[in-house]
Amino acid sequence: MNSPATPKARSELAASPGWLSPARWRRRRNALPASGRIGLALVLFWALLALLGPWVIPHPPGAVVSTTVFAPMSLRFPLGTDYLGRDMLSRILIGARYTVGLALAAAVAASATGTVLGLLAAISGRWVDELLSRLLDALICIPSMIFALIMVAVFGSSLPILLLTAALGYVAGAFRIARSLAVNLSVSDYVEAARVRGEGRLHIACVEILPNMVHPMLADFGLRFMFIVLMLSGLSFLGLGVQPPAADLGSLIRENLSGLGDGAAAVLLPAIAVATLTIGVNLLIDGLADHGRPEGGGGKA
Amino acid sequence: MSLHSGRRAQAARNGAGAAAESSADNHPQVLVKNLRVVAGSPGTPSVLVNDVSFAIARGEVLALIGESGSGKTTVALSLMGHTRAGCRISGGSIEVCGTDVLSLRPREILEHRRRRVAYIAQSAAAAFNPARRIMDQVIETTMIRRLMTGSAAREKAVTLFRSLALPDPQHIGARYPHQLSGGQLQRLLAAMALMSDPELVILDEPTTALDVTTQIEVLRAFKRVIGERRATALYVAHDLAVVAQIADRVVVLNSGQVRESGPTMQVLGAPRDAYTRTLLSAVARRVAQSVAQEPVVATSGASSRPPGEDNRRQLLLAVEGLTAGYGKANDQGLPSSLALLDISLAVRRGAALGVIGESGSGKSTLARVLAGIMAPARGTIRLQGELLEPRMERRSREQLRRIQIVFQHADAALNPAHTVAHILGRPLKLYFGLRGAARDERIAHLLDVVHLDRSIAARRPPELSGGQKQRVNLARALAAQPDLILCDEVTSALDAVVGAAILDLLAELRRELGLSYVLITHDVGAVRAICDEVAVLYAGQTVETGPLQRLDAANCHPYTRLLVSSVPELRSDWLEGVASASPGPAMPATASSKDLCRFLPRCPVRIEGRCDQQPPPLNRTQQGAQILCHQPANRR
Amino acid sequence: MRVTLQLILKRMAAAALTLLLVSIIIFTITSLLPGDAAQAALGQNATAAAVAALRARLGLDQPVLWRYLHWLGGLLTGHPGYSYSNGLPVSAIISKRLPQSLLLAAATTVVSVPFALTLGILAAMYRGSWLDRALSTTTLAMVAVPEFLVATAGVLIFAVKLQWLSALTFVLDHPTPLEFLRSYALPVLSLCFVVTAQMARMTRAAVIDQLSQPYAEMAALKGVGSARVVLTHALPNAVGPIANAIALSLSYLLGGTIIVETIFDYPGLARLMVDAVSYRDMPLLQACAMIFLAAYLGLVLIADICAIVSNPKLRRP
């Protein structure tokens, strides 16, 4: 079980010290630090845009609506036009929808599967645990970008495949964390107490262990979402991600790269969009973690 | 400098505390006035220490006593110019050896710690850097100050090791922390503190983490070096009996405030403050109770048991030849490291058996095996004659219900995600199929039984205090209406007063519900308080079993004697008194020592040529006690 | 000592086993190719006979297990087959590109590791200070910024606007130091950008984790200055986690090189891999992936060994 594969997971734990303990999450509600609030605002902003996109776009995103390519910002085209003369605002709104939607779906799939498998490994016998751990340990050893390249080479880059690729590429990390959480919880005195009481495995898994995994897995979910956004944008930037005519934020940067020399908004804005989204998520998680730190020894009476 | 002396003069004029006599040369070594420490944000600070004042004269040992969380460590650390993360000193003054500690700049604070004050922490095992050799750590500050050459410093350290009675003083410094025992590390920590010949030594609960038998050695070593050097010391502790041995004066702290202070004998002998009296009675009650119980058990009487029952009560739990351990099993099916060796015990209905032993003696393993969490390698467990499956998975629900376990760490044993009502309701549903109103009613009743307010049902464990959590734990066990409750160190994580209340509750429940207990503990006092039978565990073996009076019997096992006599008493001359009972020089265990007496290396009355040759025989007394020893009864 | 050696051998064996498992995963995925590689290579209107001939030449008519073993044997002996797209031996193609990638990785390592360690340790030493907070915010943002953004911004500023550096990396045979600097500065710096941030954060976390241990507080209480506490108390205990952090961050380079080599049109292994994806050149893709994975596992293994060797509990039980 202690294969050299574990360090990646270990580091994911180490990079986020402290916030994996459920008790620490309860105290977080009072107030978020300023950076955390900025993060929250950014995340909400992008979530809202992704949600409302199709209803607020001024022009059809695929239509060439201007004769000027790389037009500057104007009233008609608030964010200018792209290398073909399409409206940038509309394209970014729809692009964000792809990026956020795809990454969200993949992150949910990865985290949920990882949690279920981790819980399963922790409570079932040695064999199931050994099998799952070995397999996912091997998977975790494949850096996600390389995994993505292989998947795309074999299966192409349709949306379902991209989703599957991102989910598979990040499920192993979620599994590792979920498993170690569940294993730690399953040797705790209260689970022991439930066992001695004669509770079944399902009760122990769902009622005693799972509720205490939710908060740490949520924090991990945020990080996973961020890395998936980065990976998917990277793929699109290489031309291997979302394929035209559809375009996510990464593809927008790629197709407008020729405007880079002139500093066109069409290439800078999508780049800024990706950066603000990922930084926002990161700030939010960091703020939550900072805030969740315990204040001293805890009360006794 | 003139500013300092000005302050000093003023402080002396104000004369805080009894020791601060006004004459200049009798100026106290330490003078703390109106100290206030707060934590949290400046807007809504929580006060950890409020208006604490005391003085320590040169060569005096002052004890700071109070329960955990009372602010003892916070005060002690502030003398070193240190506060824990998130805390700050918001008022008062601290003067150590004429230096105003609070006005020191960061660089001067380091100098202050290197020269004047030294700190001995509670857990020496954690206080040493695991990656560096002991010697390097002991002489580190001396080397930073360039006081002497490396070899001179090492020589001085070895001298200190010797005077602290450490084994192999020449070479012990070359080891790493994980290669030494807790008691040794604690003394090495003291050596590290004394390297700089400090003017003030702060000892923060230095023996709390140790077994009583180790504590006595460490205490003795501390007392000697403090006496030899006429050191000024602040001794932080929660154990009044320990304090009685070592301190000249006592300050009692509660919720960050001084409740009482004065000479040790006066405070312990004639406490003026109500809180001090509670603390004292928590200690005294245990002794008193055991005295009260003695005649009861001696006549096999029934006053503390359900009336109308036969003397020869029904056998509830019978354990026969239990052997268990950890690690891979060898070809005989025995695990590689044995934690329990051929244990036999019996608990009658309504009786309470105390299983007592030091850490590592196998107490928790016994609890786990009895509960079925861990399967034994050998031996049988019978509940009312019915053979129990070794593993709980294969025991019937009814069998599981009849034996309940209460864990040591109350907070770890309660799921933080559930409400108290959910926690108590689960066994009711599982074992009795109770739901709805009937269940709620039963939950309320259970809370009444353990003297908790009914409103607690809606709360979650993180919102409860340690004592409340342990009561909920107990209520959960009671919900199953068990015959037998296994209590694994149920009071050791609690403060004396809270722990005493839990023990009272256990005694009351036994009286009223006719429960049986197996009370597993390292605390002789707890056993005395509620048990009527005792089993003494040493290195996985029961060296002695029998009625509670065995603890004080003249012919008890040598280890029982050592254990019982190591429990500190409130008399201040106790430490000197037990000095003679100290074990002889440790004897190397021979290779063929497998079946020999496990206590051999530490036994003060071993018989050369016999104890180190043959396994000890099991002696039975008329009262039904069993003792595993070679020595004839009159010589033990 | 024996225990340590045993432990190290065990780790090496486990790493080898993992590499084997990984090779199975990679081979399985690449054999799931919908349709047929031969068909794909020859196009839709190739004759059935031509396809069959190519299938036989590529060994596609053999059972999967045999193909896997054959491929594995080829990898181990340095002959991982022939490229689908140009028929050259994969080993020949890779051996031209590998040194370039190694050069890039080495340059990045030499710049980023000392820099990141210094930053991380400084931040830990003065934690809570403005320096720490500034570093923490900056590195937090840096981790979240995609590498392609960094690289393109670098090109825009330094190559297009300021024209200090070259946007494309020309590999010269005997570059002068200045030429070398001009052509390598941008790719190396782009890679360093993200990797350094990651490494510095993890180093800081590892050191601070040690500083929160009771022994660090004890050292402070005996009058050891904070810099010294970090250097002589925390660092020896943080060697394992820091080595781990370095290994992981450098492996993060892999993702980065793929993007950066593409942007700068750098003739390295990662670029080769991206091309292999575009041409669905499976043998080339498999070989590139296995090289990257072996490098990754090797780094992690070295970090693991560092952790074992630096732990006295394992060294002297």
Ligand SMILES: Nc1ncnc2c1ncn2[C@@H]1O[C@H](COP(=O)(O)OP(=O)(O)O)[C@@H](O)[C@H]1O
């Ligand atoms: N870093 C901290 N921040 C906030 N409160 C703390 C901190 N450390 C301790 N406390 C609180 O201060 C009180 C006193 O603690 P302490 O001095 O450790 O008591 P003692 O040494 O008597 O056990 C407790 O209520 C504890 O929870």
Ligand code: SF4
């Ligand atoms: S058997 Fe011998 S060594 Fe063991 S306790 Fe008895 S006298 Fe001591």
Ligand SMILES: [Mg+2]
């Ligand atoms: Mg304390």
